[in-house]
Amino acid sequence: MHKDNPNIRALKLLHSLCPSYFPLMAAKSFFDKLSPYFNLYLSAELVNEIAGAKDKTKLLTLVLITVLGNFVIAVLGGLLNRIFAHKEIRLYQREAAFNNKKTLTLDYSDLENPEIRQLRRQITESARIDYHGQQLLLMSVGRLINITISAILALFLGVEMFVLMFSSGFSWFIIVLAVALAALVSFNVWYSFKSKDKIGRVSRNVSQTMIDENRIDEAIDCYNMGKDVRLYRQDKLIMNIKNYAFDLHKKAFRTMGSKRFVIGIPLTITEMVLKAIIYVFVCAYSLVGAFGVGSIIKYVGFIETLTGCITSYFSVFADIKYNTPFVKDYLAYFDIPQKMYQGSSRVEKCLDNEYYIEFKNVSFKYPGSDSYALEHVNFKFKIGERLAIVGMNGSGKTTFIKLLCRLYDPTEGEILLNGVNIKKYDYNEYLAVFSVVFQDYKLFSFSIAENVAAGSRPDKGNVIEALEKSGFTQRLSEMPEGISTCLYKDFDCSGVEISGGEAQKIAIARALYKDSPFIILDEPTAALDPIAEYEIYSRFNDIVGDKNAIYISHRLASCRFCDRIAVFDHGRVIQTGSHNELVADKSGKYFELWHAQAQYYNN
Numbered sequence: 001m002h003k004d005n006p007n008i009r010a011l012k013l014l015h016s017l018c019p020s021y022f023p024l025m026a027a028k029s030f031f032d033k034l035s036p037y038f039n040l041y042l043s044a045e046l047v048n049e050i051a052g053a054k055d056k057t058k059l060l061t062l063v064l065i066t067v068l069g070n071f072v073i074a075v076l077g078g079l080l081n082r083i084f085a086h087k088e089i090r091l092y093q094r095e096a097a098f099n100n101k102k103t104l105t106l107d108y109s110d111l112e113n114p115e116i117r118q119l120r121r122q123i124t125e126s127a128r129i130d131y132h133g134q135q136l137l138l139m140s141v142g143r144l145i146n147i148t149i150s151a152i153l154a155l156f157l158g159v160e161m162f163v164l165m166f167s168s169g170f171s172w173f174i175i176v177l178a179v180a181l182a183a184l185v186s187f188n189v190w191y192s193f194k195s196k197d198k199i200g201r202v203s204r205n206v207s208q209t210m211i212d213e214n215r216i217d218e219a220i221d222c223y224n225m226g227k228d229v230r231l232y233r234q235d236k237l238i239m240n241i242k243n244y245a246f247d248l249h250k251k252a253f254r255t256m257g258s259k260r261f262v263i264g265i266p267l268t269i270t271e272m273v274l275k276a277i278i279y280v281f282v283c284a285y286s287l288v289g290a291f292g293v294g295s296i297i298k299y300v301g302f303i304e305t306l307t308g309c310i311t312s313y314f315s316v317f318a319d320i321k322y323n324t325p326f327v328k329d330y331l332a333y334f335d336i337p338q339k340m341y342q343g344s345s346r347v348e349k350c351l352d353n354e355y356y357i358e359f360k361n362v363s364f365k366y367p368g369s370d371s372y373a374l375e376h377v378n379f380k381f382k383i384g385e386r387l388a389i390v391g392m393n394g395s396g397k398t399t400f401i402k403l404l405c406r407l408y409d410p411t412e413g414e415i416l417l418n419g420v421n422i423k424k425y426d427y428n429e430y431l432a433v434f435s436v437v438f439q440d441y442k443l444f445s446f447s448i449a450e451n452v453a454a455g456s457r458p459d460k461g462n463v464i465e466a467l468e469k470s471g472f473t474q475r476l477s478e479m480p481e482g483i484s485t486c487l488y489k490d491f492d493c494s495g496v497e498i499s500g501g502e503a504q505k506i507a508i509a510r511a512l513y514k515d516s517p518f519i520i521l522d523e524p525t526a527a528l529d530p531i532a533e534y535e536i537y538s539r540f541n542d543i544v545g546d547k548n549a550i551y552i553s554h555r556l557a558s559c560r561f562c563d564r565i566a567v568f569d570h571g572r573v574i575q576t577g578s579h580n581e582l583v584a585d586k587s588g589k590y591f592e593l594w595h596a597q598a599q600y601y602n603n
């Protein structure tokens with residue numbers, strides 16, 4: 001097989017996650033399979049001895065070997081099974097960690113990309129139906145190992161049978177048997193390949209219907225949606241959609257079930273015919289005295305196992321073949337390149353906190369979008385001054401920040417930090433330069449300390465200091481376990497629910513704790529009234545001290561204290577200057593917006 005074969009690649013990947021998995025699987029299979037052959041062989045010997053010479057010492061020896069052999073096989077097999085079960089868990093655990101790491105380190109643009117999200121869902125749902133993907137591949141390899149071991153063990157019995165049969169003549173009989181068996185086995189093989197392809201196609205439909213159904217379950221389960229569902233009586237709507245999705249799923253599942261049943265009938269029939277031929281054949285040889293009665297058990301067992309092994313071999317290959325598209329999906333996800341991580345330059349620590357940033361003719365379209373969210377943005381700023389970015393909703397302010405923080409790369413143009421394209425910097429080092437509180441910031445159902453410290457081990461003193469600066473001290477004193485109190489109740493029933501304003505303070509504390517040279521507030525206060533927002537922004541100005549700060553708002557008054565203001569409109573920077581300069585330009589957008597919003601502040 002070619003080295004780029006997806007199944008080989010997936011197996012190498014799994015092997016690298018737990019190198020002892022496959023050798024242990026082989027050892028365990030050997031002991032699992034050994035027992036029936038061992039017993040088959042010794043029972044046949046016992047029956048032959050009883051029906052023949054009846055030598056007591058030989059009989060006793062055979063019984064002893066059977067008992068002791070079974071004991072040793074059971075002990076070693078049991079031990080290996082335990083060790084293997086342990087490795088199996090370890091492999092699944094490492095594989096899950098590997099998957100999660102991939103998702104957590106995807107470029108942000110890929111994380112949002114609908115096609116990639118669909119691919120991820122497809123992989124998850126396919127795995128739920130008959131373990132399609134890497135799990136079915138693992139199971140198939142396990143079966144291949146089992147079959148190989150069974151075939152090797154069966155051959156030991158078979159060699160003896162062929163010697164006896166050939167020595168008693170009737171070689172034409174053996175040829176007839178071999179041809180009949182080969183014909184039936186070939187039919188099974190051909191049929192397995194054909195039918196499994198069909199099943200593969202149907203299962204893909206089932207996984208699609210499951211994706212749709214699970215999305216609705218997520219909505220039902222999400223307690224944040226509970227208010228709207230109740231107030232707008234959306235329960236009926238949701239139930240109708242759910243029932244519709246469930247019907248589609250049921251139909252697809254039923255189709256798969258009946259296809260499997262119909263497909264299984266010819267296979268069962270050929271297996272029965274195979275069995276009948278084998279019995280007639282072995283009994284015929286026994287009747288002409290080629291071997292003892294006891295050997296009938298042995299040789300029927302051998303031929304059955306051997307034909308079973310051949311059929312199973314091909315059936316496993318058919319499984320592997322029809323599972324290949326699922327494995328390709330799995331690998332395609334891991335092959336998504338991390339474009340953001342290519343830079344290697346170090347971000348120099350500017351002791352005087354003087355960072356120069358320049359947007360050079362930057363334009364940007366969101367993935368899958370036809371229109372520009374930013375167009376030809378040329379903008380230089382020396383951070384050290386307080387910068388404000390203002391503009392109507394949808395004018396491109398957040399997009400500007402997302403590009404600055406390299407959540408996305410520009411479609412055209414470039415962004416420079418201290419004269420160097422930001423793509424050239426080591427991604428993690430570059431990200432360490434920014435602390436952003438987005439409008440749609442998210443806190444996790446972890447402890448307050450973990451939320452504030454985010455990626456690092458919480459330092460109690462610094463966590464408390466950051467919370468103090470963000471104005472959370474009063475609420476913290478009411479928390480049952482201080483900074484160890486868990487937020488929300490998703491994972492911890494004693495977790496606390498907090499208000500939007502309190503959550504915002506924790507999010508701001510998280511930004512302060514990170515202690516980056518840049519702090520960016522991207523309208524985390526949008527849910528507050530304009531005056532409250534202004535108060536927070538001006539207070540924040542004192543909190544950030546000598547750090548560089550960028551404030552974003554669609555409310556102009558919130559940012560009027562800043563040294564410099566950039567006005568965004570339809571994805572372009574249309575004005576820059578101080579509040580006084582901008583408000584003096586009567587033909588400018590700032591003047592227009594300022595007067596339109598003045599009513600909020602004049603009351």
Ligand code: ADP
Pocket residue numbers: 112366367369373391392393394395396397398399400
């Ligand atoms: P602002 O922060 O000024 O309110 P944004 O930068 O969020 O504006 O949005 C600018 C434009 O980009 C808007 O037209 C918005 O609809 C679009 N946009 C924002 N986020 C996405 C996204 N993830 N995918 C596609 N379009 C987006």
